[in-house]
Amino acid sequence: MQSAKTGLSTDTAFGPLTQSTAQYRQLVNTSDTDSQYQAMILLARSYITSGDLASAKAIVSELNTLAITPLQQDEAKIISALINVNENNLIEAAASLEKVNALTLPKQAAAYYHQLNSRVQSNLYKQSGNKDNLLKAYASQKVLVDLVNDDSKKTVLNETVKNLELLGQNDLSLELERATDPLDSGYFEYAIINSSQNRGAKQELLNQFAQKYPSHPLNLLISARTSALETLVPSTDPAAATALPQLKNGDEIAVILPLSGRFAEMAGKPAQLGILAALKDRSEKVNVTFYDSNVLTMDQILNAANQKGTAFILGAVLKPEVSDLIASGTKIPAIVYNKVETIPDNIWYFDLSPDYEGALAAAKMMSDNRQAPVIFASSAVDNQRAAHGFNQLWSKVKHQNVPVCSFETVSDAGNSVTTCQLSGKDSAYINANAMEAAAVKTKLPGNMPVYLTASSNPGLNNSSIEIAMSGAHLGDSPWMLTDTPIKQSLFNAMPKANAFVQRVFATAYDSVNTAFNLNNLNQNKADVLHGLSGDIQINGHLIETAPLWITAGSAR
Template sequence: MFATAASLSLLMGCGSTPKPVAKTPVVTPPKPVDVQANQPVTPEHKLLEAKKVWQGQKDKDARDSLLLDAAALYIQQEDTLLAQQVLIELRQDGIAPSLHDRYALLLAKAYINNRSADPAKLHHLLEGLSTSTSKKAEIQTTLFAKQGMWADAANALLRTNASAEVKVEQVWTWVKQLDETALQKADRQFPALRPFISLRNLTHEYAQSSVSLQEGLKAFQRTYPGHMLATHLPKDVMQAHALSQPDLQEIAVFLPLSGRLASTGEAVKDGIMAAYYEQLTIQGENSNLPALRFIDTLGKSPQALVSELGEAKFIVGPLLKETVESLIPVLPANVNMLALNRVEPSLAPSTQPQLSPSDVSVNSSAQDAPLHQEVRYFGLAPEDEAEQLANFIFNKGLRAPIVVAAQSSLYERMHDAFKDRWFALHKQKGTRAHVTTVTFNDSSSLREGITQALDVAQSNKRINQIEYMVNEDVYNMPRSRRDIDAIIAFASPQDTELLNPIIEASLNPYDGKQVPVYATSRSMDYDSGKNQWRDLQNVRFIDMPWMMPTHQWQALAATTDTVWPNRTTMQNRLFAFGFDAYNLLPQLGMLTVLPYLKYEGLTGELQINDSGEVKRQLPQAVINNERVQMLME
């Protein structure tokens, strides 16, 4: 193979058009370049051919066609820089109309992975080409996918010559990533995607039962006969179809029911029992509900806990992280656990669903799938809330937040989780992350940190310097930084009550700019009365649906208020935690296999990620006129 410098010299040697001559000489066509039978054709061979054709025949179209061959081979070898150089030379010399479509396709391919290339311009380059739909669609698919335009990418992929199996799995992957708004838009915009969207809606509708899902899939196949989805269902849908109903005959609940954490364990237990009796009310006295056995974990070794399992195949708990970590290695086979905490990833067992073979027929029995040991992790992780705030303010277009964090292990963890997610989001977009951090341990350091972060202290210093220089009072307001567009609070309810007035006092009222303050549930205490809401005016926060004034469980809330009139905010949250834990058990298999599915629980909108962790999405509210007001953002 020729060296790169030789390749470019060959290109330059045939790149310019000579002056016209009076008489075209008669030449003998050059012999093709000798390439041994087993030797692959290289871009350099094509460049050499192009040079000889030009020198011998002065046939520009033939030369340019060979140069395009060279560019295509460079792209095939992933030498995109050399391909770009060949194409640039061609563009400068002019492209014949007969070669334009091929040139445009190769140019798009050569720049498709170039970060500085504008995707919109590459899309424009492909518009109006008369070349085959499939080749153009392949490039469009890649372009749309790189831009995160999942519906457009899926629609383009369906126009390629890819196999039905490839199309089904990839289009399904992209359709699953669409939120509800994007899904509705795609349904209107891309008719070819409607069967995929219909299938996703169907799995949502029948997520409560694999038996119902089987019937739904049969109806789907009757609705779309002959469609690729009728014969090539996505693998995860096949796995969901193959799930058997969990045999919840007996459930062992591991909780701390004595000692210093007894009140915590009892609140979770109350939630579990409330969910149990609600199910009993719905299904009737003759329903076959599981037997519940509550086992106190205080002072018991993992082996002692296992010995108390008896015939139970399902465990809810333990609550403490260290107990979960020590119990996992000694769990018996075929025992499933919904731990009420999380462990380090290195300590977690495999979370891949243990199902029957993925090629199970749609008409096969769902009861054939065996039960295997699985561990799922459901915790009220504060890091989840911090990450949700990072996602929200980033998607809202805010880019210069101040993070205010109390100096304690809990709030430092939340601060670290926010920053990690914030920097990850910027890295994905290729933008630079900006964040200002204020840490404090008392009201004095809180006030000082806020004023410094907002640059108010520097503004006051400048005013004092001017007064000293002119020996007169300067009637001016200290000005705060104008680039700050959000303030995130990771602090206790008491500290957050102090924080909000300090921020309002530090912001220059003449700027006319409102800087929103965001907080998490850890900053909210519903037991303090209206004085708290007065001091938190305009603060936006996220919390469990159960804690919001308007939710769908009003009857349950009325009952709990009657039974436990003096329950604290934390006990109410733990009650909701236990309630959801019990109701999640029969849903774990479906939520694991189809992770885009959501369970609407008291503690939030629940999904299971690839690590087997239940992730919560919380609603947002704002304090307005001393009342909690739900937001629909």
């Protein structure tokens, strides 16, 4: 078979996977001698992504045989470690990665290595509780910050701080005393500040941090702390300094959910599990009563809640429940999971609507200085609402609408690119299911930045469908983009939990922590609560959740 001059490099071998496994097999067969090793790495990674670990192991065996240079040997060790990760053999994965000379790796390969190593060490900590693993994860993450593009820096920085906070205040203080490099000192000091429960002091110390460490990469987080949400909806709440109700130990909570009937499995049960998980994690002593809105009327629920001296209501996930709660005229403070047009003073809400999803995408693209985007949206009602939400914010800020190219089916999705006017467009926002989004993305120019949101994320991390959207900017709740013990607990209870069910769980979980911090968040508008659904702030009666933005298809 004739060889092709493919010119593959190590950086290409560890870059985004953009082709099918069959195409990578063909690439191996047609590559010239200089490029075949890198083509084999791409094929092995593709096998791993598709779950064919046996074929991946066979490729690694060949790589080990063919490896001549130390760099090639290190590349084979990275792929071997990736297989071990997928088999949950974390100790073996760590052992392979420790043998790699990361200092000699080209930039993209080094980024891949440090991303994988930090993930392995973080997961080892979750298994063993050994804090040395956290420090090893940190060692990779602080290097990774300088290797990723600007879009990914905030994500890496947030993950670095989150890992360091797991060390606890005492160990962080010890590490700070031992540190001789200002870079390390800054990371440890920031983690100490950020984990403080005193919100007012925290903000002041963060301001001082920027003066003490003027060139530290973490200043990027301080400067960006509120900018995304300020772009989305500038706060005009005249009662910003007014004290709001807040849950405390010993309070009675009423939770209103459809615990039976057709909405139980998709809304009631995951919300109940989320609330129980949050209360367990907080170890708070509160009294909780669950009321089944499918059995009881709102009047019956509120009569019972008033007799118990209820301090706070959580729930009301369906719009009719929220409307009935508001119509009752209750004065009990409440956090609900759906939006209605008229919100009284004692009720705050999470917005799970597609309109809000679209607005979040518009805010991100404005933050990234996109000037002339185009929207691709399925004709389904929710996707069209997301496109409308995007344009509502975009037109408010930019004084013009963004063109929307719609399609009916998956087969129409790719064709919509050819009929849509792309001349002069610098970016694309796709709101569609994962299959449709992948079909659109593959037909767009390869250098066009693509943005996706929750509608396109089925919640299956590192899946083949995510790989098909490699390189796109994907914005969703941190919960949907990472695998955690809490997430596993949901799947243990509800093995078939789809993306919507997962988001309901996360919102319910966050509603508990928000209720305990409602007044704190309202008093300090610059502060955020790190939730499963995103960074949380209070803007009037809306509980804003800023999504986490990642590059789809990257190892995490």
